[in-house]
Amino acid sequence: MPLRVAAPNVSPILVVDQAKPVVAAKRRSRTGYILLFPGMTWLAIFFAIPFITLFMTSLQQPVPGKIGKYQAGFELSNYANAMAEYWPQFLRSFIYAGIATLLALVIAFPLAYFIAMKGGRWRPLLLVLVIAPSFASFLLRTYAWRTILSDEGPITSFFNALHLLPDDRILNTGIAVVAGLTYNFLPFMILPLYAAIEKIDPRLIEASSDLYASATTTFRKVTWPLSLPGVVAGTLLTFIPAAGDYINAELLGSTKDRMIGNVIQTNFIEFRDYPTASALSFVLMAVILVLVFTYIRRAGTEELV
Amino acid sequence: MRFIRRNLLAVVAILVLIYLFIPIAVVAILSFNKPSGKFNISWTQFSTDAWTNLCGVPGVCSSFVTSIQIGIIATIVATALGTMIAFALVRYRFRGRSTTNLLIFLPMATPEVVLGSSLLALFLNLRFPLGQWTVVIAHIMFIISFVVVTVKARLQGLDPRLEEAARDLYANPRSTFRYVTLPLVAPGIAGAALLGFSLSFDDFIISYFNAGTLVTFPIFIWGAAQRGIPVQVNALATLVFVIALLIVLGSQVVNYRRRRKLVST
Numbered sequence: 001m002p003l004r005v006a007a008p009n010v011s012p013i014l015v016v017d018q019a020k021p022v023v024a025a026k027r028r029s030r031t032g033y034i035l036l037f038p039g040m041t042w043l044a045i046f047f048a049i050p051f052i053t054l055f056m057t058s059l060q061q062p063v064p065g066k067i068g069k070y071q072a073g074f075e076l077s078n079y080a081n082a083m084a085e086y087w088p089q090f091l092r093s094f095i096y097a098g099i100a101t102l103l104a105l106v107i108a109f110p111l112a113y114f115i116a117m118k119g120g121r122w123r124p125l126l127l128v129l130v131i132a133p134s135f136a137s138f139l140l141r142t143y144a145w146r147t148i149l150s151d152e153g154p155i156t157s158f159f160n161a162l163h164l165l166p167d168d169r170i171l172n173t174g175i176a177v178v179a180g181l182t183y184n185f186l187p188f189m190i191l192p193l194y195a196a197i198e199k200i201d202p203r204l205i206e207a208s209s210d211l212y213a214s215a216t217t218t219f220r221k222v223t224w225p226l227s228l229p230g231v232v233a234g235t236l237l238t239f240i241p242a243a244g245d246y247i248n249a250e251l252l253g254s255t256k257d258r259m260i261g262n263v264i265q266t267n268f269i270e271f272r273d274y275p276t277a278s279a280l281s282f283v284l285m286a287v288i289l290v291l292v293f294t295y296i297r298r299a300g301t302e303e304l305v
Numbered sequence: 306m307r308f309i310r311r312n313l314l315a316v317v318a319i320l321v322l323i324y325l326f327i328p329i330a331v332v333a334i335l336s337f338n339k340p341s342g343k344f345n346i347s348w349t350q351f352s353t354d355a356w357t358n359l360c361g362v363p364g365v366c367s368s369f370v371t372s373i374q375i376g377i378i379a380t381i382v383a384t385a386l387g388t389m390i391a392f393a394l395v396r397y398r399f400r401g402r403s404t405t406n407l408l409i410f411l412p413m414a415t416p417e418v419v420l421g422s423s424l425l426a427l428f429l430n431l432r433f434p435l436g437q438w439t440v441v442i443a444h445i446m447f448i449i450s451f452v453v454v455t456v457k458a459r460l461q462g463l464d465p466r467l468e469e470a471a472r473d474l475y476a477n478p479r480s481t482f483r484y485v486t487l488p489l490v491a492p493g494i495a496g497a498a499l500l501g502f503s504l505s506f507d508d509f510i511i512s513y514f515n516a517g518t519l520v521t522f523p524i525f526i527w528g529a530a531q532r533g534i535p536v537q538v539n540a541l542a543t544l545v546f547v548i549a550l551l552i553v554l555g556s557q558v559v560n561y562r563r564r565r566k567l568v569s570t
Contacts, residue, residue, distance in 0.1 A: 026396060040405060042449065050423035051423055113318075125557060136542055137526065139526045139530070140534070140539065187325075265510075284419055
């Protein structure tokens with residue numbers, strides 16, 4: 001961040017605000033609506049309306065005598081039955097996603113901090129390296145963890161030598177699923193963290209150490225509070241896809257490690273039990289919307305997009 | 306002491322970067338493998354068979370081409386729609402701004418399994434036949450938001466004084482847009498299109514829900530995972546990774562040179 005000369009009575013926080021680019025005055029004309037119309041219509045038809053059909057499907061009842069056929073109904077019991085049968089997978093999804101999010105935060109923070117504060121002119125290149133893994137197939141990268149975590153592999157042997165593994169293996173256990181989730185959604189943690197840390201004025205950190213704060217105190221009282229917007233965004237962007245994911249559970253776990261995504265997928269596509277699958281999908285979305293709206297109340301919608 | 310701490314941070318950062326690339330190294334190394342069984346999981350013997358015969362296994366190349374076709378159509382439509390929305394958000398006042406922002410943000414905050422299943426519920430209720438077009442529709446839906454965010458960032462970073470200068474020099478709105486605005490926003494639009502294509506090309510969950518019997522490249526890999534993924538898949542994925550990386554690095558170099566030129570003149 002280039003140093004700017006500030007008027008002596010202006011606080012450093014205000015200087016950051018002043019640095020915002022000059023913004024063109026917004027016009028009010030019909031063109032705005034014309035530009036919005038096609039894209040927003042697409043999102044309304046294929047994103048918003050499907051939630052209504054999903055809700056309707058979740059209340060359908062079976063057609064008597066015809067297996068796999070459903071008709072309109074108001075079977076709220078679909079929700080009770082679905083939750084009674086699949087609450088363990090629901091709980092497991094949130095636990096796995098929660099652990100993976102915390103691990104991702106711990107792994108991502110040093111890299112994000114390094115790129116933002118010490119990256120210098122290498123910053124664009126380092127950011128490309130963070131995104132680059134996404135260019136290789138998600139499924140194949142996940143599958144590659146079968147090789148890395150295999151029973152004869154060095155990682156499993158290392159942890160076994162320390163007697164740290166309850167099942168003497170990593171593959172086909174919950175540990176492998178959490179490891180896969182942590183890896184796969186790491187860039188979603190790094191990028192928002194980077195964006196937040198990059199906005200921190202390095203002089204604030206210098207000031208803290210000039211005033212004899214220890215490195216730990218500086219981190220706790222200055223760096224961490226100022227990176228909180230990135231932490232909130234990063235944890236949401238990691239937790240949400242991780243909670244709904246079923247690729248990691250399917251490729252790296254055993255049948256005992258299935259998550260709610262696996263249940264929704266099998267009920268929808270294989271069992272064709274549309275009401276149950278829709279009910280589960282709807283509950284998952286509801287839980288996540290609660291999370292998102294809690295965040296929006298903190299940050300405001302304009303900040304998010 | 307301070308010196309050591311600074312280097313500790315660098316070491317940890319580099320280790321995390323290496324961690325990000327370990328699975329890709331595995332995928333690339335196994336593309337030169339000659340697996341003993343049907344599962345290409347552990348190293349057996351060096352071979353370039355997969356690379357010299359990329360389409361040697363039925364279904365690999367046809368699914369690859371299907372994914373490219375879907376990616377191109379979805380990217381073109383989503384980039385056009387998303388760019389228009391980004392212009393409206395940055396340049397125009399309109400009613401319902403917060404609803405608009407929410408409708409753009411939510412698809413990015415919705416788990417793919419919910420996006421895929423709710424769209425499938427819509428298609429099932431309408432008795433719309435599943436196939437290439439339902440996958441294209443789904444991809445456009447989830448890519449639009451990412452395009453909006455990318456192009457919007459570029460537009461907000463634009464210095465409005467450049468356009469004012471064009472107007473002051475008697476350029477009409479059309480030529481201001483054609484010769485000033487568009488060239489300045491173009492890198493953002495290109496970046497959005499690249500992002501959109503890579504999201505579409507790699508998408509599995511949403512596609513699987515809405516594909517019916519259509520087989521895209523990720524759906525082929527998913528099916529093959531149960532009975533052994535052909536080595537050719539590793540080779541093709543490595544190829545895609547290298548090409549994408551070259552495109553992005555190339556554009557970085559061009560950007561860097563252009564900026565230096567601007568500074569020196």
